Amino acid sequence: xxxxxxxxxxxxxxxxxxxxxxxxxxxxxxxxxxxxxxxxxxxxxxxxxxxxxxxxxxxxxxxxxxxxxxxxxxxxxxxxxxxxxxxxxxxxxxxxxxxxxxxxxxxxxxxxxxxxxxxxxxxxxx
Numbered sequence: 365x366x367x368x369x370x371x372x373x374x375x376x377x378x379x380x381x382x383x384x385x386x387x388x389x390x391x392x393x394x395x396x397x398x399x400x401x402x403x404x405x406x407x408x409x410x411x412x413x414x415x416x417x418x419x420x421x422x423x424x425x426x427x428x429x430x431x432x433x434x435x436x437x438x439x440x441x442x443x444x445x446x447x448x449x450x451x452x453x454x455x456x457x458x459x460x461x462x463x464x465x466x467x468x469x470x471x472x473x474x475x476x477x478x479x480x481x482x483x484x485x486x487x488x489x490x
Contacts, residue, residue, distance in 0.1 A: 417477050
């Protein structure tokens with residue numbers, strides 16, 4: 365079942381709603397595990413958590429590199445092209461502003477991942 369939304373209703377139970385609006389009572393713990401992990405919920409060790417955070421950080425680096433390339437492409441092909449009308453250039457500038465906002469949000473997420481990883485690593489040292 366593809367889930368669009370989960371609404372907790374009681375301890376460990378939730379209503380899962382599909383994109384078509386169908387609903388079903390489900391185990392919240394199982395559904396969240398499947399949503400995040402694509403397999404039943406397992407206990408993660410400290411090292412597993414650090415590894416997952418590190419993997420997420422690498423994925424964010426890849427997305428940020430893709431956004432940077434897309435930003436350069438839009439600037440080169442649309443804004444600097446003298447043959448395009450001003451309306452098209454304005455739309456390209458709006459797309460660049462949107463990409464900047466997305467980049468800012470991803471940078472914030474990446475900083476929080478780094479802070480969390482550092483905090484987890486320091487917890488065992490103290």
